[in-house]
Amino acid sequence: MEKMVNQNKIRQVEDLEKKVKEAQSFFLVNFNGIKADLMNRLRQEARNSGGDFLVVKNTLFHRALTARGINLDERLLAGPTACIFGREEEIKALKEVFEILKKEGMEVAFKGGALLGKEEPLLLKGEEVRRLANLPSFEELIGQTILGIEGPLMRMQLVLSGLLGNFILVLRQISQNKEIKGGEN
DSSP states (O other): OHHHHHHHHHHHHHHHHHHHHHOSEEEEEEOTTOOHHHHHHHHHHHHHTTEEEEEEOHHHHHHHHHHTTOOOOGGGGOSSEEEEEESSSSSHHHHHHHHHHHHTTOOOEEEEEEEOSSSSOEEEEHHHHHHHHHSOOHHHHHHHHHHHHHHHHHHHHHHHHHHHHHHHHHHHHHHHHHHHHHHHO
16 A cells, blocks of 8 residues: 555656646645635636646645756745646736636735746745736737837827928918919019
């Protein structure tokens, strides 16, 4: 029986190592108080967003991280822990899970996480993860950027069209004055 348990744990650590290797990021959250049906929704939404949401055993997850060369503070792996993995985009699954939990009126206790896209992982504290979760989506940022560029361009276009209109009026008046003076001679 002891051999089976150890083999099972070894397999779990290997599975977690693989998830960490494939991920661009991971974020730890205290899942205390999240009911089973909501947990299933979070898993589904994370998958739809190119990530994973799963409950991890703290010691096994710490072993998987250590095997991948990630030295996460063990204190972050205390109590009930769920992990949000970002595979396709670094924070998309995090944002989706966070939005659902907010809509459900749940207080989200982020423990920490890491951005893994670089050679050295960027370890994050819980508050830093919360700030990432609150960032606008990529599409919203693009829209804000376009509006930021479009506003001054529209004002410049109005000023230039006003100047052009004034210039045309001046030319008309000059032309009319010449016609009047030309008619007097």
